[in-house]
Amino acid sequence: MTGKESRFLRLLGTPALFAQGCEIALPEKAYALLAFLVTAPQCSMDREILRSILWQSDQSKQRAGSLRQLLARIDRSIPDDMPRLIRATNTHAQFNHDDWEADVLVLSNSAAPLPRSAWDFLRGDLVEGFKAPTIEAEERIGVEGQRIAQRREAHIIALLETPEKRTSADILFLAGLLVDADPANEVACRALMQRHADAGDIASARQAYFRCRSELKTEYGAEPDGLTQALALELGIVAPAMVQGAPTHMPDVPIDPLGQPRVMILPPDSILSDPVLQRVGRALLEEVTIGLSQQRGFKVIAAHTSLEILNRSLAGAQTAPPPPELRFDYTVYVTIHGREDDIYATCRLTKTSTAEVLWAIDLPLAMQKVNHSFGQLARRIVMTLADTIERRELLDMTHDVNPSAYRLYLEGKRLVSKTDLQHLRQARKWFKSALARHDRFSSAHAGMARVLGMEWLVRGMKDTQLLEEAERSAWLARDNDPNSGRAMRELGFVALYRRRFSDSLDFFAEAQMLNPNDADILADHADALLHDGQSDRALELSLAAIKLNPLPPDYYYWNLGGIHFVQENYAKAIEVLDRVKDRPATSRLLAAAHAKNGDRELASRYASIVLESFPDFRTDDVWRFVPDRNPDDTRQLIDGLRMAGLS
Incomplete structure (x- = not known):
């Protein structure tokens, strides 16, 4: 194959560039730039528009420099003996569609149904996996993706006709x-x-x-x-x-406005066969059911109901399709087996609609230490089941043209684990979309409270407007679900940063009582205890949170590093914070820790990051957003920041 056909840009699915049978490596952001160009009229766009879409910086010169660098990197990637991929002038950039082919253009420009050789263009999202740097970029990718979907549908219908x-x-x-x-x-x-x-x-x-x-x-x-x-x-x-005539009546299925998955936990087989293990099996069933219910993300069919359904099936009852309230998306099978000291609990999670086994494990149950091992087993099963179901729901969302409020919430929850402003603001958009579908969704209100509060903290803001909005969202979460540990957690977070220390600890205590195995609640409770002056207890809870969640969000390390800093264990604080050292939000604490630890060079480097990310930062502002009950703890941080060169 020679000529234009041998040079091909793939933007549908995982993006890639090919020439003469070989792939040409491009910077990741290059594919987003190419997607905007290819979908624009005449494949051309104004450079200023491109700059504003692809970079968040408020500095026009900085955006212009970033675009120039990206265009230069793309140009250097193309061998000298090949046509240029992008034609650039002082004002515009254009995809060279005369010399390069692109799947999006083939799909858009083909009047006749696509030949079988081009059917791969009927699959894959536009620049799949691309994380939009700005809200405008995300919206443009979404709009163009919808247009591509409509064009695909027209092609497929023509083929099927x-x-x-x-x-x-x-x-x-x-x-x-x-x-x-x-x-x-x-x-x-x-x-x-x-x-x-x-x-x-x-x-x-x-x-x-x-x-x-x-x-x-x-x-x-x-x-x-x-x-x-x-x-x-x-x-x-x-x-x-x-x-003909009136259709046969079928009972209406109530539409779940949240779209939360329904989980059926079937009882251990031993309940029906082995009287020795009957009590252990029933207890495990109840413990896992309660643990999943505490996650607030699933509608769990109660143990009694699952037993009743199983009994009916064993009796061979021929029944009509189950009513809506007994239909479920996931099934958890638990089996207790073995004898004497060699007892095992086997757990298997299945997607009901496809019978696909998503997760399975065989865990020992030490009968001689039944209370301890039983508790560990139940916690491990619950945490893994919750994580697996959420990941599967997120995966399914990529194929859902009208995602439920719950799936939109999960997308926001995924982004909240980061502490940079870009991810926090993207998460806010997802939570807002979830609430637009269901304005009484407690978890989404709690998520909104979290991103508003975190943005206020990361920016070190002087005014309290965002914090007040976070408090309103937290109370909405609490009012819509009084038993939500996450709602109590957000109320505790806001109360802490409004310096209502006793209220904060009360909210966190209630949150922990409602959901004792929620690692996020433990991590934030630890932070509240630290600012209350209880650093030893804070360290205990912080380590317990990481034990429950070994791959935690960024702020776990931020909180733990802060505990070590207050305890004047600066080397340990640096060791912990080093895992999130590329996050601007942690640069303040890293600057102070390195300064206190005697490394002025690194301290100065992190101080420059502070000023680059937050140009208006002043050390006296720390008094406004760090809520230490003991003023000496705040002075210790300010002293470290000033030693790092911040004023």
């Missing part, structure tokens, strides 16, 4: 793409019904029809259109009475 030219595998593939994007797509439904019926698989044809019908009813309150119903009748999928 000529089924005589398609193999059975082609139809399954194409219809599957439409269903993944929109489970209520009736073109895909009819194609699947016809294909399964032609293969003699009426059961699968019926399943395709009723899945589409249910989705239409749930999402739009509508029935399938006349073409779909007529095909269902022709294929014998439904009886005439279901199409």
